[in-house]
Amino acid sequence: xxxMAASGQTPEVLFWVGCAGSFDQRAQKVTxxxxxxxxHLNIKFxxxxxxxxxxxxxxxxxxxxxxxxxxxxxxxxxxxxxxVKKIVTTCPHCFNILKNEYPSLGGNYEVLHHSTFLxxxxxxGKIKITDTTTFKGKKITYHDSCYLGRANExxxxxxxxxxELDAELIEMKSCRTxxxxxxxxxxxxxxxxxxxxxxxxIERVEQALETNAQIxxxxxxxxNTMLTDGVKTKDKLNVKVFDIAELLAAGQGLETVDLQ
Amino acid sequence: MITILQIVLFTVLCGVAGxxxxxxxxxVYRNIMLxxxxxYSDNPSQRLNNMLLVALGQKKMxxxxxxxxxxxxxxxxxxxxxIELIEIFIDGFTGSHRIIYHAVENIPFLKGFYVFxxxxxxxxxxxxxxxxxxxxxxxxxxxxxxxNKPELKGWPIKDATIILLAExxxxxxxxxxxxxxxxxxxxxxxxxVSGWLVPLFSGMSNTTIYIVEKLGWWGHMIGVLAFLxxxxxxxxxxxxxxxxxxxxxxxxxxxxxxNMPEITKEIKSxxxxxxxxxxxxxxxxxxxxxxxxxxxxxxxLLDAYTCTECGRxxxxxxxxxxxxxxxxxxxxxxxRDRLEDVGRSIEANNGIxxxxxxxxxxxxxxxxxxxxxxTTCNACVEECPVMISPLExxxxxxxxxxxxxxxxxxxxxxxxxxxxNNGAPWQFSQQDRLNWEKA
Numbered sequence: 001x002x003x004m005a006a007s008g009q010t011p012e013v014l015f016w017v018g019c020a021g022s023f024d025q026r027a028q029k030v031t032x033x034x035x036x037x038x039x040h041l042n043i044k045f046x047x048x049x050x051x052x053x054x055x056x057x058x059x060x061x062x063x064x065x066x067x068x069x070x071x072x073x074x075x076x077x078x079x080x081x082x083x084v085k086k087i088v089t090t091c092p093h094c095f096n097i098l099k100n101e102y103p104s105l106g107g108n109y110e111v112l113h114h115s116t117f118l119x120x121x122x123x124x125g126k127i128k129i130t131d132t133t134t135f136k137g138k139k140i141t142y143h144d145s146c147y148l149g150r151a152n153e154x155x156x157x158x159x160x161x162x163x164e165l166d167a168e169l170i171e172m173k174s175c176r177t178x179x180x181x182x183x184x185x186x187x188x189x190x191x192x193x194x195x196x197x198x199x200x201x202i203e204r205v206e207q208a209l210e211t212n213a214q215i216x217x218x219x220x221x222x223x224n225t226m227l228t229d230g231v232k233t234k235d236k237l238n239v240k241v242f243d244i245a246e247l248l249a250a251g252q253g254l255e256t257v258d259l260q
Numbered sequence: 261m262i263t264i265l266q267i268v269l270f271t272v273l274c275g276v277a278g279x280x281x282x283x284x285x286x287x288v289y290r291n292i293m294l295x296x297x298x299x300y301s302d303n304p305s306q307r308l309n310n311m312l313l314v315a316l317g318q319k320k321m322x323x324x325x326x327x328x329x330x331x332x333x334x335x336x337x338x339x340x341x342x343i344e345l346i347e348i349f350i351d352g353f354t355g356s357h358r359i360i361y362h363a364v365e366n367i368p369f370l371k372g373f374y375v376f377x378x379x380x381x382x383x384x385x386x387x388x389x390x391x392x393x394x395x396x397x398x399x400x401x402x403x404x405x406x407x408n409k410p411e412l413k414g415w416p417i418k419d420a421t422i423i424l425l426a427e428x429x430x431x432x433x434x435x436x437x438x439x440x441x442x443x444x445x446x447x448x449x450x451x452x453v454s455g456w457l458v459p460l461f462s463g464m465s466n467t468t469i470y471i472v473e474k475l476g477w478w479g480h481m482i483g484v485l486a487f488l489x490x491x492x493x494x495x496x497x498x499x500x501x502x503x504x505x506x507x508x509x510x511x512x513x514x515x516x517x518x519n520m521p522e523i524t525k526e527i528k529s530x531x532x533x534x535x536x537x538x539x540x541x542x543x544x545x546x547x548x549x550x551x552x553x554x555x556x557x558x559x560x561l562l563d564a565y566t567c568t569e570c571g572r573x574x575x576x577x578x579x580x581x582x583x584x585x586x587x588x589x590x591x592x593x594x595x596r597d598r599l600e601d602v603g604r605s606i607e608a609n610n611g612i613x614x615x616x617x618x619x620x621x622x623x624x625x626x627x628x629x630x631x632x633x634x635t636t637c638n639a640c641v642e643e644c645p646v647m648i649s650p651l652e653x654x655x656x657x658x659x660x661x662x663x664x665x666x667x668x669x670x671x672x673x674x675x676x677x678x679x680x681n682n683g684a685p686w687q688f689s690q691q692d693r694l695n696w697e698k699a
Contacts, residue, residue: 021696022693023686023692028695028696032696047694052683052693053684053690059675059676061517062658062662062668062675062676063549063658063659063661063663064662064663065520065548066663067679067680069519069524069527073527073531074531074683096515100515101516101517105519150637150638150639151516152513153513177642180578181635181637181639183582185637186635186636187672188635190685191671195629196582196583197582198583200578200579203582
């Protein structure tokens, strides 16, 4: 972003990478897939890079409003400094907090989750699926992220993205408004579980496995981690967890996904 | 003479019940108003719309079709039987008998309408009977899991059963009253369902039938008054509070958790220290989050009184599903129990609140372990048929634990430190934010 601003350019959209997308090895791959799609379609985008900080979501949900607002106000200063108008992010937690909780702190932007952003590109006829073999005959089940679904009522966009692929989309027994959490939200990602008789991600993965899908699609880096862990715990090595961006990039021949 | 005695007795009963009920409802109102101020005067038309759809129209109940239909039977039956109550009250205060019927008996159209109305009430009552028996079966024989959770042990399950048995009692009264009346008057009224019951009285003397009819009439009336008095002490209060609670329900996306403006002020002065004006309220005087019911908003407390303990929230809660202690229903029940305890203490101290050294956190109410188990997934909020938010209370209590007491698990303490120091929940350098570029 700094480079673009220095050369007097204005990006169409700012890609908010998020902490997971920046640092988590699995989520980094999603970041790269999404960027491949953006580049492939010649979309002029920018990232904040070293100027991006955590949005403050886990602190806020854990109850630490101080840390949240410190980060939020810093981020808003940076975003407003670059006169950012439109943001896209691959993380539903960043999406929710940027869209809903930044405005009253002075950060007013059009914020899109990448599922909606990709759906808009599909609707505009810009996405061309070239790989018609990888997904042929495969079953995909989509896991609703709480912060995308219930929190912001984005249920159809990620499904629209998956419908582009030549695969069968199957729903789990809890989906859309009834979607079961992966167990990571509310800063649970960053601590041990409280005492119980099962991990939440195991419960959810069991629902996913019931569908006999080979691919579990997620649209959230934290869901992705939880589901991947769950599938491993269940020893289902033939079931793979992918982000919708990775799958769509593969459909366009920009990426290869290992389904073995 | 008897008539005058009846009128006096009726009036006294109504007066006593009215007084007791007034005290009960005023108590609930006072308790709710112990909460913090919050403004819900925005978007009245959207709010009205929510109330009509969700409370009156039961929209959210229909996610679960079978209980929704059974619930509608009781709900519609309850509302419709109130029509017959109008005549019961006029008769009671004037000593008359079926005053409306006798006023219209010579006008065929109106008489027909009267008979139709009472017959309609009777049919609705049959549906109520069916639904009540189905609910008792669900609770006691099928043992539907959400109706048999540990937080319902003791009073809550009794309360639920009392209400269902009271329904059966009221139905018995309505049918004894109407069928007795039919039997005494050669079925001249022509009520549908009680007409079928008339043969049951064959062989009984007119006096016996008269007593049955009167027992039904008085029993029904006393039952209704008792219900009115009982309601503010029961989870069944939802039949009234569902309306204001949906009206004042949240209109923002479920993912939105309100920011704390008092903290924005603090941080802005930290980020921009030059003016450093002396603030009117030192930080120490502000209490962050909620420790007790007084720190929650009146809407949170209205939520607590509106909860009818159906448990749809807890049945959908991922933490509860996987055996954690958290149950969103218990959050609401504990909030109400604490509020009731506070209310009783205020009454015992002549209307003044004296600190009792307790709070809503721990002390047998909501434990820290429960609060920490929440994933903020909003499943409970989504499920609630009357737009209650257990999540709002959980977040407010978490804020108090974390910001007032630094009571957070070690991993969270580390996460906060990382976020402050390097702008990420993990210990990565902000300088490495572009490392994703290197495949």
